[in-house]
Amino acid sequence: MATAVPAERDAVARAFPEPGEEVRLPGAVLFRTTAGAAVIDLLAAGVGPARAAAATGAALTAAALTGTPYDLVVSAGIGGGFAPGAPLGSLVVADAITVADLGAETADGFLPVTELGFGTVTHRPPESLVRAVAEATGARTGTVLTVSTVTGTAARAATLRVRHPRALAEGMEGFGVAEAADAQGVPVLEVRAISNPVGPRDRAAWRIGDALAALTAAFGKFAPALESWKSV
């Protein structure tokens, strides 16, 4: 599980009460714990898509080289929610992890990088896993956008809504984590607990404590959903 910051990692860790241990790798420090038979590595990968991709890639490579590759990578953290679909404190599981600002600005508007002939802009988590996790946690499902600049105006939020009508949330790491996982052929999931509305900047409206509590509650229900997905 890759979060951005230690506070998010610790919120996820509280859902796994077994004692864990720190594992130091080149480029990543893991907190390794267990849930039943599953080994779970928690990584505070850093803020933003580039740092998140670098740290996630380091952890994936280390696991592959020791002959214990991961079955799944989860990008988890707090995020902005698009109203009315994703209110404060709610949980969103991405059925599409889409980078919102990777492309080119033209006189006719924004062109995603795929329309320039390169790369990808969306990763799709396994449908059955998204369904199982959403059912277990009560999460809403939709597109989660990855941005390098947090949305801070109504105008930018409106532009994103027009370009991505299925968007429920935005964060800054999901696409980077998904790129790292995709590069090594590992499935990916993104889970965001909503800490603030996407729109005009209003720090007084943040509910970070509530969102971290929602993350802990969600990951407390995660293991059975993963087991049912793996056994399909």
Ligand SMILES: O=C(O)c1cccc(C(=O)CC[C@H]2O[C@@H](n3cnc4c(=O)[nH]cnc43)[C@H](O)[C@@H]2O)c1
């Ligand atoms: O200064 C601001 O106006 C501001 C507003 C929202 C978030 C921030 C951050 O610096 C947090 C970045 C951190 O948290 C995730 N996050 C939380 N809310 C959002 C959001 O609305 N849009 C994008 N990312 C968000 C993000 O994944 C980072 O890890 C500052």
